[in-house]
Amino acid sequence: MTAYEDLTAHARETMALGQIAGRLGWDQETMMPRGAAAQRGEEMAAIESVLHARRTDPRIGDWLAAIKSEDLDDVGRAQVRHITRSFERANKVPADLAATLARVTSTAQGTWAEARSNDDVAAFLPTFEEVINLKRWEGQALAAGEDVYDAMLADYEPGTSGADLAEMFNEMRPELTALRAAIIAAEQPKRLEGRFDESKQMKLTRQLAKTFGYDMSHGRVDKAVHPFSSGSGLDVRITTRTSETDPFNCLYSTIHEVGHACYEQNIDRAYLLTPLGQGVSMGVHESQSRIYENQIGRSRAFTSWLYTQMVEAFGDIGLDDAEAFYAAVNRVNDGYIRTEADEVQYNLHVMLRFDLERALMSGDLAVGDLEAAWNDRFAADFGYEVDKPSNGVLQDVHWPVGLFGYFPTYSLGNVYAGCLNDAMTQAVPDLDDDLAKGDTTAATGWLRSNVQTYGGLYEPRDMIAKASGMEPGPKPLLAYLNRKFSDIYKL
Known part of the structure; x- marks a missing residue:
């Protein structure tokens, strides 16, 4: 076998083992008995040790040195680019640190869930302090003297930096806060109220998953x-959650996760279990989930169809017509939870987390001061106080499991989705006619052909630029939000 064939065969087995580790994580969040958390931590540490050894195998360096780029096609060069990046990163992180992080973050997930259910920040802080110290150690190893937070970002969005994101957020924040203020001062549309059977929510949510192209023969909803x-x-x-008083939480969480899942399902099968066989970055991944959820799923056209499905499932839902339903779906509400936030306020939730986690990683913010810092920032940004920790600093699983640098990719995904939406609506002129019938195939087909099929072939910004025909930036998103909500709120 050639060096390239040896390299890709090794990578394929490593990817397969990584999928097994991912399945353990899925089980931990869905079906694992609560008492198994400590053992699961040991299991995750063991498999991470195996993965780390494979990712740092010295033969990878030998194979890479023997490969001549000019002998490869575009796919081959992209495979080598990803493997090189992974190899260089893995060799910077000591094996014992990688295993310890896997064990501690797995255990921390259970500790966080218990603390969240009891609204007990103090119970989580000792474990969280350990997570932070380990992540700083890892970040310093990865950064090799450069910016620690930038080194963490590279795991989720190669090619960006904290400074780049701060500049983007500084451009977005004034327009978002001005739009939010104008909306709050306007007359508010009627909200959806009542009680909605949770089994009926799950039945409708599985229907929606299929409506958006999710292949249930290769997936499941829990x-x-x-x-x-x-x-x-x-x-x-994918997973979702239900609330008897808020079916939108279930339905739109599902559409969001289906966006992620369809990206993975629609990647060219020739890339299966290779570095190209998964989404290229979390920003691009989030662009798919957000455009499914928002530009498609919350559009006037699609919600007119969804209104009929809601009435069929639940009977009288207290809204007179499809237009009232559209306004209710897009209502700008006070709230604490990022995943439940409307399109106008969502990015403000992300910016809060971005600033706090940068401060945590730099050491400018102590773990013991995090709750107060969160509450102060939330009150300043949203104008009201956090009522309990599960609605504040304990609401997200990301920090407990060590995902620092992940949060800003949510807003970057919104920015990418804005660019893609402009291109998609120009390419599919009859889109609204289809969506009003509950037919998403033209929209999801365009995204599959222009983004999803390529997997990791292109770098993140290059992928969005190729698909949208523009250099990625926040202007299309901001224009879309101003146009949509000015119409709904008659601004």
């Missing part, structure tokens, strides 16, 4: 505290 998507290729699973 319930979890925090909705997520897991896996790639032939096994891509």
Whole structure:
């Protein structure tokens, strides 16, 4: 075998083992008995040790040195680019640190869930202090003297930096806060109220998953505290959650996770279990989930169809017509939870987390001061106080499991989705006619052909630029938000 064939065969087995680790994580959030948390931590540490050894195998360096770029096609060069990046990163992180992080963050997830259910920040702080110290150690190893937070970002969005994101957020924040203020001062549309049977929500949510193209023969829908998507290729699973008084939480969480899942399901099967066989970055991933959820799923056209499905499922829902339903779906509400936030306020939630986690990683913010810092920032940004920790600093699973640098990719995904939406609506002129019939195939087909099929072939910003025909930036998103909400609120 050639060096390239040896390299890709090794990578394929490593990817397969990584999928097994991901399945353990899926099980932990959905079906694992609560008492198994400590053992699961040991299991995750063991498999991470195996993965780290494979990712740092000295033969990878030998194979890479023997490969001549000019002998490869575009796919081959992209595979080598991803493997090189992973190899260089893995060799910077000591094996014992990688295993310890896997064990501690797995255990921390259970500790966080218990603390969240009891609204007890103090119970979580010792474990969280350990997570922070380990992540700082890892970040310093990865940064090699450069910016620690930038090194963490590279895990989720290669090619960006904290400074780049801060500049983007500084451009977005004034327009978002001005739009929010104008909306709050306007007359508010009627909200959806009542009680909605949770089994009926799950039945409708599975129908919606199929409506958006989710292949249930290669996936499944389960319930979890925090909705997520897991896996790639032939096994891509999603979770959602239900609330008897808020069916939108269930329905739109599902559409969001289906966006992630369809990205993974629709990648060219030739890339299966290779570095190209998964989403290229979390920003691009989030662009798919957000455009499914918002520009498609919350559009006037699609909600006119969804209104009929809601009435069929639940009977009288207290809204007179499809237009009132559209306004209710897009109502700008006070709220604490990022995943439940409307399009106008969502990015403000992300910016809060971005600033706090940068401060945590730099050491400018102590773990013991995090809750107060969160509450002060929330009150300043949203104008009201956090009522309890589960609605504040304990609401997200990301920090407990060590995902620092992940949060800003949510807003970056919104920015990418704004660019893609402009291109998609120009390419599919009859889009609204289709969506009003509950037919998403033209929209999801365009995204599949222009983004999803490529997997990791292109770098993140290059992928969005290729698909949208423009250099990614926040202007299309901001224009879309101003146009949509000025119409709804008659601004």
